[in-house]
Amino acid sequence: MESNIFDTQTNAAVSAQDARLKERIDVVIDRAIANQRIVGTVVLTIQDGRLIYRRAAGLADRESETPMREDAVFRLASITKPIVSATLMRLVERGQISLDDPVTRWLPDFRPGLEDGSEPVITVRQLLTHTSGLSYRFVEPAGGPYDQFDVSDGLDQPGLSLKENLDRLVKAPLVFPPGKGWRYSLGLDVLGAVIAEITGKSLPETVKAEVLNPLGLESMSFVVTDPSRLVTPYADGTPTPVRMTDGIALPIWQNAARFAPSRALNPASYPSGGAGMIGTAGDVLRFLETIRTGGGSILSSQTVAEMFKDQVGVHTQTHGPGWGFGFGWAVLNDPELAQSPQSTGTIQWGGAYGHSWFVDPTQKLTVVAMTNTAFEGMSGVFPMDIRNAIYDG
Numbered sequence: 448m449e450s451n452i453f454d455t456q457t458n459a460a461v462s463a464q465d466a467r468l469k470e471r472i473d474v475v476i477d478r479a480i481a482n483q484r485i486v487g488t489v490v491l492t493i494q495d496g497r498l499i500y501r502r503a504a505g506l507a508d509r510e511s512e513t514p515m516r517e518d519a520v521f522r523l524a525s526i527t528k529p530i531v532s533a534t535l536m537r538l539v540e541r542g543q544i545s546l547d548d549p550v551t552r553w554l555p556d557f558r559p560g561l562e563d564g565s566e567p568v569i570t571v572r573q574l575l576t577h578t579s580g581l582s583y584r585f586v587e588p589a590g591g592p593y594d595q596f597d598v599s600d601g602l603d604q605p606g607l608s609l610k611e612n613l614d615r616l617v618k619a620p621l622v623f624p625p626g627k628g629w630r631y632s633l634g635l636d637v638l639g640a641v642i643a644e645i646t647g648k649s650l651p652e653t654v655k656a657e658v659l660n661p662l663g664l665e666s667m668s669f670v671v672t673d674p675s676r677l678v679t680p681y682a683d684g685t686p687t688p689v690r691m692t693d694g695i696a697l698p699i700w701q702n703a704a705r706f707a708p709s710r711a712l713n714p715a716s717y718p719s720g721g722a723g724m725i726g727t728a729g730d731v732l733r734f735l736e737t738i739r740t741g742g743g744s745i746l747s748s749q750t751v752a753e754m755f756k757d758q759v760g761v762h763t764q765t766h767g768p769g770w771g772f773g774f775g776w777a778v779l780n781d782p783e784l785a786q787s788p789q790s791t792g793t794i795q796w797g798g799a800y801g802h803s804w805f806v807d808p809t810q811k812l813t814v815v816a817m818t819n820t821a822f823e824g825m826s827g828v829f830p831m832d833i834r835n836a837i838y839d840g
Contacts (some may be wrong), residue, residue, distance in 0.1 A: 464840065468492075471836040472500055479829045480505045483687045485801070485820040487678065489728040490833060493736055495811040506568035507819065508679040510690065519654045520666055520676040520725050521817050522711050524602065524798035527724040528635050530658055530667070530734060531650070532775030534576060535638055537657045543645050546572040552636065553644040557637065559617045561787050563622060569625045571641065574634035575774055576758045577765075580621030581632040585704040592619035594702070597838065601636055601719025602799065603705040605693070609640055609717035629763035639720030641756050642715035650718045651801045654791060662733055667726035669718040671711050677725070678819040680708050680800050683827070689818050697821060704799055706821075722799070731804060735813045739806045755808070766795060788838035812837070 472490060479485045487505030491498070503517040519535075524771025538544050550557055550569045558566045559581065569651030573579040584593035584600050595670050596615040601609055602700045616637075622630055639650040646653045651669040671677050681688035682697050689695075696703035708718045711725050741748040757771030757778040764770060766777035779785060779793040790809035797803040816833045818824030 459603065463599065468500055468837065468840055471839055472745045472833065473502070475829070475832040475836050476502065476504045479823075479832070481668060481764055484823050485684075485818045485828065486681045486688055487519075487820075488816065488818040488824070488829075489515060489517055489519060489521075490816045491728050491814075492837065493732060493813045496736075496740075498773075500520055509810050510679070510683070514675075515678070515819075518666070518676060518727055519678050519817075520671065520673065520727055521678055521802065521819065522524055522680060522798075522800045523667075523724045523726050524710065524722045524800045526638055526726075526731055526798040526804065527719065528721050528796065528801055529738070529775035529832070530654060530724060531635050531639060531642070531720040532754070533734075533738070533746060534657045535543045535571075535575065535642060536754065538642065538745055538772065540747060544571060544641070546570065546575065550574060550641065554637070555614075557613060557617055558642075560620050565627050569623070569727045570639070572758075574632075574638050574641075576629075576772055577632045577634055578626055578629055578759060579632060579634050579637075580623045580625045580628070580630070581634055581637070582619075582622050582630045583632055585702050586631055587622075588701045589703070595619075598633070598839070599719075600633065600704065601700070601717075601722035603694075603707040603710065604716075605707050605710040605713040606715040607717055608715075609636070612717060613637065613640060629759050629765060631765075634722060635721035636717075636719050639718060642720070652719060654724075658734070658745055662737055664726065664730045664733060667724060667730045670714050670716075671721050671725055674712065677711065680706070681820045682706075683821065683823050688823075691821075699822065703823075706800075728815050730744065731802075731817070732815045735804060735806050736816065739811070739813055741806060755792065770795075781801050788835065797825040797830065799825060801825055803828060803833070805834070 489503045492500035503515045507513045507515045512784050560566045569579045584598045587593045596618050598615045680691040693707040696705045737743040742751040752772040759772045761771050761780040765772040769781035770777045776794040776796045793807045795805035799817035801821045805811050
């Protein structure tokens with residue numbers, strides 16, 4: 448039987464505090480669905496090891512009126528990054544790689560240059576913290592080099608190989624000298640290739656051996672094995688969200704994020720270390736709880752403490768004012784500046800298909816809010832309302 452993070456939960460009567468929390472979060476979910484800002488969601492919350500909220504609501508597929516289920520499988524998008532970051536840190540702990548190794552030690556041909564033609568050294572640490580000078584296509588201005596070379600962000604172009612995408616990426620000039628800035632990037636996709644070189648196995652095989660199997664995350668993978676549980680993705684729309692199809696491009700910043708939902712069903716698609724995994728809300732919660740409680744069977748507490756540290760500085764505003772970045776996620780340095788009720792040291796990130804999560808170590812709190820609606824579920828009103836409902840008690 449599939450392992451479940453809730454196996455140890457009891458059926459004890461819900462406390463008055465839990466009842467009030469449930470009422471607040473239910474209001475947020477019901478309002479978002481009624482206002483057609485999201486189609487469906489699974490929200491899970493644990494505090495100090497105790498499940499204090501769980502709900503699947505709305506529809507996994509609107510057109511067939513399929514209800515959302517707690518074991519629904521989502522395209523994780525950037526929730527992939529913490530999983531792959533943890534996999535890399537397992538190799539660091541064993542001494543198989545150093546964070547300060549040049550990437551060319553493992554990928555001799557990966558030598559992107561600056562505008563002046565020079566080819567600076569990029570380290571593993573810089574890829575991990577998005578300080579390498581690489582970028583994402585959706586972050587860069589429309590018509591720029593990433594567009595010109597048709598670089599994939601790991602969400603589109605089913606069947607594209609990793610070698611081909613890295614060959615395209617290396618042609619685009621670095622946006623700054625490595626270590627001299629912060630830019631959300633394809634660094635984790637490059638690290639996926641590094642991990643494969645180190646282990647002599649594919650990235651999916653290594654992630655499964657190092658993280659998924661030890662934690663019993665049987666629904667997590669890079670390719671869907673049970674399509675019947677895979678939710679249908681939707682894009683923000685007026686008056687209702689729009690069903691996603693391959694090739695859809697959603698405007699964001701100066702460009703657009705391109706999606707191909709069929710990618711998750713295509714084994715020939717390269718395993719994107721930054722965006723390529725699928726899994727359930729419970730899978731994500733179990734992983735994050737393992738991190739919150741010190742690493743469990745996958746990482747030492749010292750490594751986890753380093754991953755929680757801001758590695759880039761609050762000036763980078765990685766998740767807005769007050770946020771820096773650790774290994775795999777944003778780190779909250781200044782709650783007042785961020786105008787957040789979360790504690791200093793909270794880690795947080797999301798996923799472009801419509802997800803958000805955070806871990807507040809001071810409050811011993813882990814929250815996962817998965818939706819099938821982009822970008823509302825990632826960066827719209829919904830995740831902010833969920834956060835505020837949790838802290839309003």
